[in-house]
Structure formats: structure tokens, C-alpha cells
Amino acid sequence: xxxxxxxxxxxxxxxxxxxxxxxxxxxxxxxxxxxxxxxxxxxxxxxxxxxxxxxxxxxxxxxxxxxxxxxxxxxxxxxxxxxxxxxxxxxxxxxxxxxxxxxxxxxxxxxxxxxxxxxxxxxxxxxxxxxxxxxxxxxxxxxxxxxxxxxxxxxxxxxxxxxxxxxxxxxxxxxxxxxx
Numbered sequence: 341x342x343x344x345x346x347x348x349x350x351x352x353x354x355x356x357x358x359x360x361x362x363x364x365x366x367x368x369x370x371x372x373x374x375x376x377x378x379x380x381x382x383x384x385x386x387x388x389x390x391x392x393x394x395x396x397x398x399x400x401x402x403x404x405x406x407x408x409x410x411x412x413x414x415x416x417x418x419x420x421x422x423x424x425x426x427x428x429x430x431x432x433x434x435x436x437x438x439x440x441x442x443x444x445x446x447x448x449x450x451x452x453x454x455x456x457x458x459x460x461x462x463x464x465x466x467x468x469x470x471x472x473x474x475x476x477x478x479x480x481x482x483x484x485x486x487x488x489x490x491x492x493x494x495x496x497x498x499x500x501x502x503x504x505x506x507x508x509x510x511x512x513x514x515x516x517x518x519x520x
Contacts, residue, residue, distance in 0.1 A: 368397070380437030380446045381412050394421050394508055399437070413439040414509055418501040421508055425501035427494040432461060436502055441517075442475040442510050447502055461498045470502055475510045479503035 368374060368387045377387050381399035386409065388398040396416040403409035418425070418434045425432070437445035447470040449461050461467075469486055473479070481487050485499045 376435050376448050376450070377415055377437075379448060380415050380435065384412055385409065387415075392513070394505075394512055396509060396513070411440060413437055413445055414513060416505060416509055418505045421505045423504070425497045425504070427461070427497045432494070432498050432501060434467075434498065434501065436470075436505060438475065438506055438509060440514060442506075442514055444470050444473045444475070444502070444506060446471045449498075461494055466495070466498070475506045475514075477503075 368377075368389055374387070377397060377399065378384065381387075383401060384399035385402040386400045388400070390397050394416065396414045398414060399412040400409035401412050415435060415437045418436060419431050432449065433451035435448045435450060437447075439445055447467040449467055465486070473484070478484055479499050479502065481492070481496045481499055485495070487495055
């Protein structure tokens with residue numbers, strides 16, 4: 341009788357976790373999320389579910405026969421890391437990818453409530469300028485990040501969100517380069 345009760349608790353717990361994952365839209369079988377992760381890591385064969393503290397996804401290379409797959413990089417939502425940066429009219433939700441050497445593979449702006457539309461962070465050029473940036477770069481608007489006319493608050497906040505979250509993820513999960 342005790343085994344049946346224990347089994348029921350395990351099954352119930354698993355179902356609750358599945359329902360919670362589905363409710364947050366963060367399962368890797370979500371086609372929208374999967375497409376976004378593939379944009380950040382085109383060579384990836386699979387992705388982990390979101391886990392860890394800070395929360396992130398892992399992108400895995402195709403595994404050789406019988407071998408463990410190599411981790412290509414990590415992806416995360418900027419809105420899930422503290423401190424939460426706010427744009428002119430609220431948080432800017434971005435999915436950021438970074439390889440295991442600390443170089444950004446891309447940024448996808450998925451949600452914002454900025455009033456400027458084409459003059460803000462939704463332009464393809466804004467996100468594209470982060471690809472290839474090293475986590476140790478300055479990320480300063482007007483220096484290594486292009487400013488967008490009439491959207492200074494938003495661009496500065498979004499740049500800080502990418503920089504701060506990338507550094508937080510790097511400190512938590514990457515191995516620092518060897519000093520010479």
C-alpha cells in the first residue's frame with residue numbers, strides 16, 4: 341500500500357511539473373521557442389529544458405555515436421535575471437544566446453511596449469549588432485552599440501540588459517579563459 345501511495349505522489353508531481361512547464365510556454369517542444377533557439381544556435385541538434393539558477397537553456401551539437409553531445413552554448417531570457425532592466429515603457433523581453441567562449445551568438449527581441457516602433461529595439465539592426473560581441477566588451481551606447489534616434493532610454497536599457505545578463509550567465513556557467 342505504501343508503494344502505491346509513493347508511486348501516486350511521484351506521478352502527480354511529474355504531472356504538475358509538466359503542466360507548469362506547459363503553462364509558462366518554456367518547454368523545448370514549443371515550436372516558437374524552438375525556432376528562436378535554432379536562430380541563436382543553427383548547428384544545434386537539441387536543446388535542454390530551461391533549468392538552473394540563473395535559468396537557461398543549453399544548446400547541444402549532434403552527438404557522435406555513443407558519445408555525449410557537446411554543449412554549444414547557453415540561451416536565456418533577459419527578463420528572468422536580476423536586476424530587471426526597463427525600457428521607456430516597461431521591460432524588454434529578449435532571448436540571448438552565448439557560446440561557451442563568452443561570445444554572443446545573437447539576440448532576439450520578442451516583446452516590448454515601446455511607443456517608437458521602427459525607431460526602437462524592434463529593428464533587425466538593433467539585435468544584429470550584438471552577434472559576435474564578447475561578454476567582456478563594454479556594451480556602451482554611442483561607443484560599441486549604435487544609438488537609435490528618439491529611443492535613447494530604450495536602447496541604453498536593452499543594451500544594459502544584454503550585457504548584465506550575459507555577464508551573470510558567464511560568471512555562473514563558463515570557465516574563464518586561462519591567463520597567460
